[in-house]
Amino acid sequence: MYIMDDGIRLNAQIDFPEGYREGTRIPLVIVIHGFTGHMEEAHIRAAARTMNQVGCAALRVDMYGHGHSDGEFKNHTLFKWMTNALTIIDYARSLDWVSDLYLCGHSQGGMMVMLAAAMKHEVIRGLIPMSPAWMIPEGARKGFLLGQSFDPDHIPETISGFGGMELKGNYVRVAQTVRVEEAIDRYDGPVLIIHGDEDEAVPVRYGIEASRRYRNAELVLIPGDDHCYTRHLDQVTEALRVWMTARLAEN
Numbered sequence: 519m520y521i522m523d524d525g526i527r528l529n530a531q532i533d534f535p536e537g538y539r540e541g542t543r544i545p546l547v548i549v550i551h552g553f554t555g556h557m558e559e560a561h562i563r564a565a566a567r568t569m570n571q572v573g574c575a576a577l578r579v580d581m582y583g584h585g586h587s588d589g590e591f592k593n594h595t596l597f598k599w600m601t602n603a604l605t606i607i608d609y610a611r612s613l614d615w616v617s618d619l620y621l622c623g624h625s626q627g628g629m630m631v632m633l634a635a636a637m638k639h640e641v642i643r644g645l646i647p648m649s650p651a652w653m654i655p656e657g658a659r660k661g662f663l664l665g666q667s668f669d670p671d672h673i674p675e676t677i678s679g680f681g682g683m684e685l686k687g688n689y690v691r692v693a694q695t696v697r698v699e700e701a702i703d704r705y706d707g708p709v710l711i712i713h714g715d716e717d718e719a720v721p722v723r724y725g726i727e728a729s730r731r732y733r734n735a736e737l738v739l740i741p742g743d744d745h746c747y748t749r750h751l752d753q754v755t756e757a758l759r760v761w762m763t764a765r766l767a768e769n
Contacts, residue, residue, distance in 0.1 A: 521609050529580040575615075593688075631645060655696040708734050709732045
């Protein structure tokens with residue numbers, strides 16, 4: 519299916535728990551992929567499947583310029599993703615079978631749900647940033663973006679080196695204005711941060727620092743694992759299962 523965001527089609531999929539009866543009110547977890555990713559990646563599908571196993575529905579979405587959604591990768595910015603995220607949340611809230619709403623995101627998607635949870639803090643019951651790449655704005659201000667260097671005061675029109683793809687400089691210009699720390703400080707709901715301690719893309723210190731800054735956070739480090747959890751995905755899903763089961767019991 520598609521969720522429309524100001525004329526842009528966002529490719530989406532809702533996964534329901536086995537045996538779900540239509541009309542029954544259950545929690546919904548929105549799951550957002552990362553930079554260059556898509557909703558069919560193994561770790562995204564595993565997160566959604568785990569939510570189904572504990573009794574929640576999961577809404578997976580391809581963001582602007584990614585997967586099968588409209589837009590080109592080179593034209594995407596954090597602002598475009600933020601409006602996508604807000605539109606997805608509003609869509610989820612319009613579904614009459616949704617009881618509570620949670621956000622889960624990986625990498626850039628992890629940063630995005632951190633921002634969205636702050637903006638929609640009154641309706642988000644819990645937040646799960648996975649390997650959150652919230653260093654992107656800081657790096658953009660210093661002239662560094664996911665392995666690529668540039669002059670932050672004279673941003674090039676295009677930046678190459680992202681798996682053979684390129685970005686327009688507007689991505690950096692937008693990223694320089696984003697303050698994730700302020701978003702962290704605005705959200706006081708329960709937070710689960712999952713991070714591989716051998717993450718080559720987002721250093722684990724960012725997961726640790728975010729967990730210390732949030733007022734109500736739990737940090738699960740996955741020993742020996744990388745950015746997309748290719749070595750110990752089972753430990754990631756177990757952490758998700760335990761945390762979400764506890765949240766559902768509280769409600």
